[in-house]
Amino acid sequence: MAHYKFSVIKSTCLPINIDNCNTDLIIPARYLASTTRDPKFFGDAFMHDLRYDAQGNPIADFVLNQPDFSEAPHEGCHEIIVGGRNWGSGSSREHAAWAISGYGVRIVISSSFADIHRNNLLNCFVLPVIVSEAFQDELFETIAKDPKALVTVDLPNQTVTNESTGHSEKFDINGYKKYCLLNGYDDIDYLLSKKADIESFEANRK
Amino acid sequence: MGKTLFDKIWDAHVVQKVEDGPTQLYIDRLYAHEVTSPQAFDSLRDKGIKVFRPDHVVAMPDHNTPSDQQEVINDPIGRKQVETLARNCAEFGIRHFAMGTKDNGIIHVVGPEKALSLPGMTIVCGDSHTSTHGAVGAIAMGIGTSEVAQVLASQCILQSKPKTMRINIEGELQPGVVAKDVALYIMAQMTTSGATGYAVEYAGSAIRNMSMEGRLTLSNLSIEMGSRAGLIAPDETTFAYLKGREYAPKGEDWEKAVAKWRELKSDDDAVFDKEITYRAEDIKPRITYGTNPGAGIAIDETIPTTEGMSESEKAQFLSQLEYMQFQPGEKLEGHPVDYVFLGACTNGRIEDFRAFASIVKGKKKADSVVAWLVPGSWLVRQQIIDEGIDKILEEAGFELRLPSCSSCLAMNPDKVPAGKLSISTSNRNFVGRQGPGARTILASPLVVAASAITGVVTDPRKL
Numbered sequence: 001m002a003h004y005k006f007s008v009i010k011s012t013c014l015p016i017n018i019d020n021c022n023t024d025l026i027i028p029a030r031y032l033a034s035t036t037r038d039p040k041f042f043g044d045a046f047m048h049d050l051r052y053d054a055q056g057n058p059i060a061d062f063v064l065n066q067p068d069f070s071e072a073p074h075e076g077c078h079e080i081i082v083g084g085r086n087w088g089s090g091s092s093r094e095h096a097a098w099a100i101s102g103y104g105v106r107i108v109i110s111s112s113f114a115d116i117h118r119n120n121l122l123n124c125f126v127l128p129v130i131v132s133e134a135f136q137d138e139l140f141e142t143i144a145k146d147p148k149a150l151v152t153v154d155l156p157n158q159t160v161t162n163e164s165t166g167h168s169e170k171f172d173i174n175g176y177k178k179y180c181l182l183n184g185y186d187d188i189d190y191l192l193s194k195k196a197d198i199e200s201f202e203a204n205r206k
Numbered sequence: 207m208g209k210t211l212f213d214k215i216w217d218a219h220v221v222q223k224v225e226d227g228p229t230q231l232y233i234d235r236l237y238a239h240e241v242t243s244p245q246a247f248d249s250l251r252d253k254g255i256k257v258f259r260p261d262h263v264v265a266m267p268d269h270n271t272p273s274d275q276q277e278v279i280n281d282p283i284g285r286k287q288v289e290t291l292a293r294n295c296a297e298f299g300i301r302h303f304a305m306g307t308k309d310n311g312i313i314h315v316v317g318p319e320k321a322l323s324l325p326g327m328t329i330v331c332g333d334s335h336t337s338t339h340g341a342v343g344a345i346a347m348g349i350g351t352s353e354v355a356q357v358l359a360s361q362c363i364l365q366s367k368p369k370t371m372r373i374n375i376e377g378e379l380q381p382g383v384v385a386k387d388v389a390l391y392i393m394a395q396m397t398t399s400g401a402t403g404y405a406v407e408y409a410g411s412a413i414r415n416m417s418m419e420g421r422l423t424l425s426n427l428s429i430e431m432g433s434r435a436g437l438i439a440p441d442e443t444t445f446a447y448l449k450g451r452e453y454a455p456k457g458e459d460w461e462k463a464v465a466k467w468r469e470l471k472s473d474d475d476a477v478f479d480k481e482i483t484y485r486a487e488d489i490k491p492r493i494t495y496g497t498n499p500g501a502g503i504a505i506d507e508t509i510p511t512t513e514g515m516s517e518s519e520k521a522q523f524l525s526q527l528e529y530m531q532f533q534p535g536e537k538l539e540g541h542p543v544d545y546v547f548l549g550a551c552t553n554g555r556i557e558d559f560r561a562f563a564s565i566v567k568g569k570k571k572a573d574s575v576v577a578w579l580v581p582g583s584w585l586v587r588q589q590i591i592d593e594g595i596d597k598i599l600e601e602a603g604f605e606l607r608l609p610s611c612s613s614c615l616a617m618n619p620d621k622v623p624a625g626k627l628s629i630s631t632s633n634r635n636f637v638g639r640q641g642p643g644a645r646t647i648l649a650s651p652l653v654v655a656a657s658a659i660t661g662v663v664t665d666p667r668k669l
Contacts, residue, residue: 019522020398020498024636029615033270033283035244035290049638054624086399089432089498090636092334093242094350115368115402115434116334116348123352174366176227187352188249191360194221194230198258198360201221201232 003184004125009106010152010163011079014069015143016047021083022090023117025050027099034095042095043102068147073104080151082139083110087128088117097124107153109160111136122177123187129153129160129171138162155181208473210370211439212405215345215470219328221362228364234327236357237313238265238300240291241617242332246355247294257298259361264322265295266303268312269617273580273607276306284618298358311583311609314338314551318422318447319585321454325440325467330357334429335551335633341418341425342448343440343470345405348429368434369403369479372472374410377486382667384561385420386553386631386650388412389427390492390502392484398500402432404480407472412486413438418447419557426552427633430499439471491665493538494635494648496526501635503538505653505665511535529637530645531627538647538663545628546577546658547640548651550614553631554582556589558651563598565655565666571603572661578620579604580612604658616641629657 018025031045050062058065073079081100087110088096097120100108106126111133113121121128131139142149142164150163155178161168173181180186191198209217221230238246243265250257257263270284279285288305295302303309303316310316314335317323325343330336332354339346353363375388393400406428413421421438428436438444445464448454455463472478490504503509509527511534512520527534548554548562559581571577579599581587587609590596596606613620614632616639622628624643631654632639635646647663656664 019518022498022634022636024634024639028638028642029269029617032241032617033281033287035287037245037248049642054642086402086432089398090334090429090634092332092336092348092350094245094332094352097350112399112402114399114432116350116429119353119365120350123350174227176224176364187364188253188356188359190224191230191356191362191364192253192255194360194362195258197221197230198232198362 003186004106005184006127006155006181008152008154008156009079010150011076012148013080013082013139013143013151014064014078014105015082015140016063017084017140019084020086020089023088023093023096024090026088026096027093032093032095037098039098039102041102042098043104046099046103079105080107080109080153081105082136082143083108085110085112085133087113089114092116094120094124097121097126101126109136109139122181125181127153127155127181131160131169131171135162135167135169138165138167207477208475210472210476210478211343211407211437211470212345212370212435215326215328216367218326224364228366230362231328231365233330233357233361233363234262235323235329236263236354237317237329237331237336238263238291238354239269239313239331239333240267240287241269242351243294243354244287244290246332246351246358247298249355250298250358255359257300257358260299262361263300263358264303265291265300266310266313266316267291267305269611269615271305271610272618273578273610273612273620276608308584311585312551312554312611314426315554315582315586318342319451319583321448321451324448325444325470330363335426337428337434337436338422338426338551340428340435340437341421342444343438343467345435345437347434368405370407371401371404371433371480371482372407372409372478374481374483375408375412375486376410376483377412379412379486379489382491382652383489384650384652385416385423387489387492389424390494390499390648391489393427393431393500394502395484396431396500398430398498399432401428404433405435405437406433407437407439409439410483414441417557418443419555422555423552427499430633440467491650491653491667493653493663495530495532495538497529497635497637499633499635499648501526502648505539505663508535508537509533539665541663542627542661543575543629543647543657543663544626545622546575546654547613547628547630547632548654549578549580549582549612550632551582551611552633553651554580554586556586558631559586559590559595561651562655563595565652565669566602566604566659567598569602569659571658574661575658577604577658578607578613580607581609583609613640615639629654629663
């Protein structure tokens with residue numbers, strides 16, 4: 001599978017201001033029973049129980065169903081989620097990252113991510129961007145005032161910019177993962193290239 | 207400067223440090239279940255590669271397994287996952303503990319009880335509660351499906367080294383207070399993200415005096431405060447628990463292994479990035495009131511009020527209470543419950559069933575309550591029967607079910623109906639976790655047992 005190659009993304013955002021938004025909310029357990037990685041299936045399951053009621057009708061006041069935010073993500077539109085604090089806590093299910101990616105989102109911005117989910121996002125070529133709480137709060141305010149507000153995430157320079165206020169922050173990512181995202185490389189290929197090192201590690205263990 | 211237990215195990219498994227990147231870590235044990243592995247096996251097939259070290263991998267279905275009968279899984283999608291796991295294991299030459307066989311059960315119960323998880327190991331599984339296995343003195347972490355594929359392909363993962371934290375519980379746990387209460391107490395103090403970025407080691411006199419089953423419960427819940435790993439230094443309790451179990455080293459190998467394992471402890475001069483100490487005497491039986499495991503109180507306390515909360519904290523707090531149908535300042539002790547659940551990788555071990563039985567012995571289950579008592583493995587179930595606990599449960603009006611993840615996560619028939627209130631020994635009270643619209647109070651086996659008798663949230667010390 002060819003992976004997406006990151007560069008600079010400038011887009012409107014989906015504000016999902018839920019603290020401790022756990023992976024059970026991002027994708028309920030009954031949608032884990034798939035044996036494939038069909039993006040459409042997982043995209044449809046994204047935040048399902050907040051988007052739809054028990055009868056399958058859209059819940060009007062949930063952000064993704066509001067007219068300003070209901071357009072499906074595409075280039076320049078809703079490619080970025082601004083999430084609440086401690087995004088992706090709970091279950092290790094990578095299906096949560098598949099749901100975000102399947103929905104069409106390429107970047108999640110928050111002041112904090114749960115560790116396993118952050119790794120899963122990176123492995124699914126969704127970029128987690130960690131910002132200060134002040135920057136996160138300002139993003140929510142900006143989007144509340146103007147749902148069309150643009151945010152730029154520049155991976156080569158590791159900066160995120162709130163275009164409405166001009167405020168910008170640097171974000172961290174290790175050099176290896178940055179290289180992978182810029183070039184569409186995944187960890188499994190890297191590890192397969194290290195077979196000799198692994199075998200020599202095994203031989204040297206007592 | 208001395209090393210922490212975590213550092214010792216980590217350093218012994220470093221294959222190499224990737225330049226300006228993560229560490230390539232060797233993995234001793236990969237556990238696989240039916241939900242998070244199918245796409246990983248597909249990755250190997252897509253690339254045309256084999257499993258690198260099949261003897262390091264153990265697989266078993268647990269999430270979709272029904273607890274009422276295990277002849278057939280009626281849900282076609284769940285059945286397909288379980289069948290896919292069996293097929294993948296056959297194709298790739300992996301040890302598979304099939305549904306309904308005596309080897310099967312919840313991975314995090316089976317691994318330690320068969321001594322497939324041993325001190326000093328690195329252990330991973332596509333399941334966040336893999337932290338459980340850290341209780342034997344191992345680095346055990348939950349991973350995603352891409353990482354499962356990496357381990358299948360190379361027996362390695364790429365991980366950044368977490369910071370280290372030691373949580374000391376000093377003193378003596380009070381009657382009616384068990385490991386689950388300790389974990390719920392720590393979570394309420396730390397919040398659900400308080401240990402994000404850290405690997406936690408539990409220490410202190412209350413931990414040293416804790417049974418192996420209790421330690422497994424505590425390590426299991428590490429992830430609920432954000433820590434991927436929860437280690438406990440192996441000691442005589444650990445060795446006594448592991449000795450003679452199916453996959454434990456035998457004879458001379460056992461003696462050699464124990465000698466090595468005795469060195470697995472944090473050095474006296476080891477420095478942790480963070481260290482916290484709690485008093486065991488401060489911990490009472492606990493319950494949760496909200497929709498994350500950190501939203502908890504002592505059973506005789508009232509739900510907090512909004513006093514002193516910021517607008518955003520208040521909004522999030524009230525939305526949790528709205529879902530739970532509770533009020534700020536409300537006392538939950540005495541509140542009616544509809545369902546009780548004993549089981550899960552958190553509290554599905556023999557000690558949990560002994561604790562439950564100690565409360566319900568000679569009493570009768572409340573008619574208003576539906577009870578699911580689900581052993582974590584076939585071994586646990588057999589032990590329950592061997593000890594005659596099943597008779598005690600039966601006389602009190604309870605039925606012993608078959609090993610499964612059961613009502614912990616609504617992936618099998620044991621779903622709590624919308625709006626119903628469950629008091630549960632499982633690990634998560636998230637919105638919809640036990641079924642769409644289901645409401646969950648987390649508690650210990652003692653609290654759940656007492657509540658099953660009265661039909662209301664009950665302090666086991668008062669029953």
